[in-house]
Amino acid sequence: MKTNPKGVFLAGAAMALAWAPTAATAADPIRIGQVAALSGASAQSGEAITRGLQIAIDEINGAGGLLDGRMIELVQRDDESKPPKGLLAARELIYNEGVAAIIGGIDSPVSLAIVPLANQEGVPFMGVWAAATGITQNDADPNYVFRVSAVDALVDVKLLNYANGAFGAHKVGLMLINNPWGQSNEKGLEAADEANDKVEIVGTEKFESTDVDMTPQLTRLKDAGAEAVVLVVNAPPGAQMMKSRARMGWDVPVVSHWGISGGRFPELAGPTAGDARFVQTYSFFGDQGPAGKKVLEELKAKYGVAGPEEVVSPVGTANAYDAMHLLGMAIEQAGGTDGDAVREALENLDGTYEGLIKTYEKPFSPDDHDALGPDDYVMVRYDGDRIVPAE
Numbered sequence: 500m501k502t503n504p505k506g507v508f509l510a511g512a513a514m515a516l517a518w519a520p521t522a523a524t525a526a527d528p529i530r531i532g533q534v535a536a537l538s539g540a541s542a543q544s545g546e547a548i549t550r551g552l553q554i555a556i557d558e559i560n561g562a563g564g565l566l567d568g569r570m571i572e573l574v575q576r577d578d579e580s581k582p583p584k585g586l587l588a589a590r591e592l593i594y595n596e597g598v599a600a601i602i603g604g605i606d607s608p609v610s611l612a613i614v615p616l617a618n619q620e621g622v623p624f625m626g627v628w629a630a631a632t633g634i635t636q637n638d639a640d641p642n643y644v645f646r647v648s649a650v651d652a653l654v655d656v657k658l659l660n661y662a663n664g665a666f667g668a669h670k671v672g673l674m675l676i677n678n679p680w681g682q683s684n685e686k687g688l689e690a691a692d693e694a695n696d697k698v699e700i701v702g703t704e705k706f707e708s709t710d711v712d713m714t715p716q717l718t719r720l721k722d723a724g725a726e727a728v729v730l731v732v733n734a735p736p737g738a739q740m741m742k743s744r745a746r747m748g749w750d751v752p753v754v755s756h757w758g759i760s761g762g763r764f765p766e767l768a769g770p771t772a773g774d775a776r777f778v779q780t781y782s783f784f785g786d787q788g789p790a791g792k793k794v795l796e797e798l799k800a801k802y803g804v805a806g807p808e809e810v811v812s813p814v815g816t817a818n819a820y821d822a823m824h825l826l827g828m829a830i831e832q833a834g835g836t837d838g839d840a841v842r843e844a845l846e847n848l849d850g851t852y853e854g855l856i857k858t859y860e861k862p863f864s865p866d867d868h869d870a871l872g873p874d875d876y877v878m879v880r881y882d883g884d885r886i887v888p889a890e
Contacts (some may be wrong), residue, residue, distance in 0.1 A: 512777060524534075528572035529565060529836055530793050531556075532592035532825070534585050534603025534613065535628075537577035540762045542733045544605040547812035549575070551819030552602060554797045558772055559827050566831065574598060578609050585609035586616065593614035593622050599836035600826055602819065605733070605758075607631035607680035612887055617643050623845065627818040630654060630756070631683040637869040645868045647822035647856075648814075649682075649757065653873045654778055655687035657728050658754050659698045661776065661878055665889075666752040670701045672720030674713070676732040676758075677705040684731040684756065701725055709735050713743040721749055728776065731756040734762030740767040741775065752776070755870055760812055765881045772881045779879050780871055781817035783807035783858050784830045784888055790855040794820055808885040809834035821854040825862060825870070828852060 513720035533552060534547035545577040564570045574596050576588030585606070593616070594599045596868035600623040603610045610629040618639040619626035626634055634743040635646050650862045666720035673688060675681035692700045704716035717740070720728060728744075728751050730737060737759040741833065744751065755777040765772040783795055784807045794816070798804040810816065828843075828848055845863050852859040880890040 508597040528596045532598035532601040533575045534588045536580045547815030548819040551816035555823035582612035586612045589613045622796045647870045651683045652687040662727040662754045672725030673703040733758040734764040738767030
C-alpha cells in the first residue's frame, strides 16, 4: 500500500497541533493580581506594596519561576481606596484576567468588600496591609483569605501596652475613623482594655475621613482626663487630627495604628507629625538579616532609594515581599494554580522560609490564616519624612 506523503504531513501537523495547547499552557505565566490604592492620598502605600511584590517576583522569576519554568506576571488594579472600586477590580482580575491569586492593599473596607468574592470563587486572597480582624476571621468554610500583616485585635493590645509603658498613661482616649476599620479596632481596644488592669479607656470619639476640625472630639477626651490618645485612621484625616491637637495646645501623647504611614502624613500634619508613635511590622533601620540586606540593595538598584530613610511606607514593601514568597511556595507545593489546592498548601506549608520580617515555619493553619503576631510588631515615628524607630 502506498503512503500518501500529503496525508503523512497532515497527520503530523494534526499531532503537532494537538500538543501545542499543552506546551503553551506549560509556558503560560502565572498571573497574580494586585488590588491597591495606586492613586490618591494613599498612593504611596500602593507603590510600597508594588515594590515589595516586584522585588519578590523578580527573585522568583530569576531563579527559574514556578512549576517547571512558569514566570509570574503581576496584574494591577487601582482601588482608589474605595470599596466599590476594589470589588470591581477584584472581579476584573478573576473573571477577565484569570489570576491565580489576589494580593490586597491598604484599606480594610476595600479588603472586607473583596473577601466574600474571593471565598465564593475559591481564589486565594492575600492581605498585606489592611488589618481589620474580620478580613481573615470571616467565618467562611473553606476560607481562602490569608494575611501577612498586622491584625487589629493584636495591634490593639500593643497600642494600649505601649501607651502605658512608654508614657505612663493609665487613662486613654480613642480617636477612631468612622468606618469598618474603626469599628474593628473599637472592639479590639475594648477587649484589650478589659484584659489590661493598668489602662482604662475614658472616652471614644469617631470622625469622618473628610473632617478637618476634630477639636470638639479632642476636647471631650481632654475633659475626660485622657493621658494618651490612641489613633486609628489613614494619613490625611490623621494629619487633620494632629493639627487640631496642635491648635488646642494639647501635647498629649499620640499612639497610632499604622494607617498614618500610608500617605503624605508628615507633609500634611506639619511640625507635630513626629509626635505620633505608630506600629509597624518591619524597619529597614538597624542590623539587617540576609533578606533585609538583599531587599534594601534591590530598592536602591530598582527605585533609587539611598538608604532606609528613603524607604516609603516600609510596612507595605516588607509585608508584600514576604507574602509573595509564601504564595510562591504554596503554588509550587500545590503543583498548580487550582485555588483549593493553593489554599490547602498555604494551610500546610512545608519547609522554612527565611523571610524579611521573620523566619516562617508553618505560618498558617486551617484555623489561623494570619502569619504575623504581636511579637512581630515594632513602634516607630516620623523624623521629617523618614520613618525611624521610636526609641
